[in-house]
Amino acid sequence: xxxTQSHLVNxxxxxxxxxxxxxxxxxxxxxxxxxRATNRSISGGLNRSQIGTFxxxxxxxxxxxxxxxxxxxxxxxxxxxxxxxxxxxxxxxxLLGCMxxxxxxxxxxxxxxxxxxxxxxxxxxxxxxxxELDPDTRAGFQAIRARLxxxxxxxxxxxxxxxxxxxxxxxxxxxxxxxxxxxxED
Amino acid sequence: xxxTQSHLVNxxxxxxxxxxxxxxxxxxxxxxxxxRATNRSISGGLNRSQIGTFxxxxxxxxxxxxxxxxxxxxxxxxxxxxxxxxxxxxxxxxLLGCMxxxxxxxxxxxxxxxxxxxxxxxxxxxxxxxxELDPDTRAGFQAIRARLxxxxxxxxxxxxxxxxxxxxxxxxxxxxxxxxxxxxED
Numbered sequence: 001x002x003x004t005q006s007h008l009v010n011x012x013x014x015x016x017x018x019x020x021x022x023x024x025x026x027x028x029x030x031x032x033x034x035x036r037a038t039n040r041s042i043s044g045g046l047n048r049s050q051i052g053t054f055x056x057x058x059x060x061x062x063x064x065x066x067x068x069x070x071x072x073x074x075x076x077x078x079x080x081x082x083x084x085x086x087x088x089x090x091x092x093x094x095l096l097g098c099m100x101x102x103x104x105x106x107x108x109x110x111x112x113x114x115x116x117x118x119x120x121x122x123x124x125x126x127x128x129x130x131x132e133l134d135p136d137t138r139a140g141f142q143a144i145r146a147r148l149x150x151x152x153x154x155x156x157x158x159x160x161x162x163x164x165x166x167x168x169x170x171x172x173x174x175x176x177x178x179x180x181x182x183x184x185e186d
Numbered sequence: 187x188x189x190t191q192s193h194l195v196n197x198x199x200x201x202x203x204x205x206x207x208x209x210x211x212x213x214x215x216x217x218x219x220x221x222r223a224t225n226r227s228i229s230g231g232l233n234r235s236q237i238g239t240f241x242x243x244x245x246x247x248x249x250x251x252x253x254x255x256x257x258x259x260x261x262x263x264x265x266x267x268x269x270x271x272x273x274x275x276x277x278x279x280x281l282l283g284c285m286x287x288x289x290x291x292x293x294x295x296x297x298x299x300x301x302x303x304x305x306x307x308x309x310x311x312x313x314x315x316x317x318e319l320d321p322d323t324r325a326g327f328q329a330i331r332a333r334l335x336x337x338x339x340x341x342x343x344x345x346x347x348x349x350x351x352x353x354x355x356x357x358x359x360x361x362x363x364x365x366x367x368x369x370x371e372d
Contacts, residue, residue, distance in 0.1 A: 011230030034310055088284065090276050118225070119224065120224045120306055127218075145366075147367045148369060166316070180334065181334070
């Protein structure tokens, strides 16, 4: 991921990044994004999401392109056929991906070149929570541990905490209000 | 998703589900799972995860099968090429998938047949948080709204809150401790 053009740092256009930051500073509403997905059940643990349009920087995006399709399933030990990762695995991989991108973008903004980032993650989850067999056990992850390995000749100290600005990190580390409406049809 | 065999409810083997619950009740350690992923950066917003083995019910799983590969990218307005959903979109779709599966499984355990679940979700995120332009704006989702539409002839009241036992719902709604180790190589 060394720069191939003068304005690319870590594969990120550092000039456009600086311009984006300036634009949001002068017009805060441009920072407001809304991301979306839809899903439909197929059978048992298998269901299918579509990820299409989103709003951001004052406009709608992906309006004329086909949505991404993402399948969720559960493995045999969780009573399905393992045709895709399960939802909690998607959350773990999203956390790695988001910490990686946040680190690369923030480093690019500071002009620090990163050759690569490799990472791994594990999350502990006790089914007694979801099954409501123990009131003291939560349904979700009890703890998540990740390791990032950053290959760089740049300033290590400046890179050490950049992952903490990751939107997925913050979404998991701190509570998010979720409003769910349940409707029925015959 | 009507039963095609007598023991399948919502595509879930209700007898195996009951046996699983009993086994965890009598041997709580069987409920402990650990899910995992790895990731490597490619360029800019593009990075690639692998989702392979996990531990659960006292054993390692997916030991002899190839890992799932999941790409993350960012759209052009976020300075990349939109070759895949971005990490926060994966989190939203995982929440829909997990609420759907939790509802179907819990309904199956109660013998309530569901024909299908369709759902949609949106999440508000302000880039000023991630960019640290405003100390009062968080990096992650500020609010998430979802709508589940359950097609069933069964007891609606019994189905109304089953999504709340979803592990991804709990992971996002309540804080999870995340420990991140950052290492460097030249």
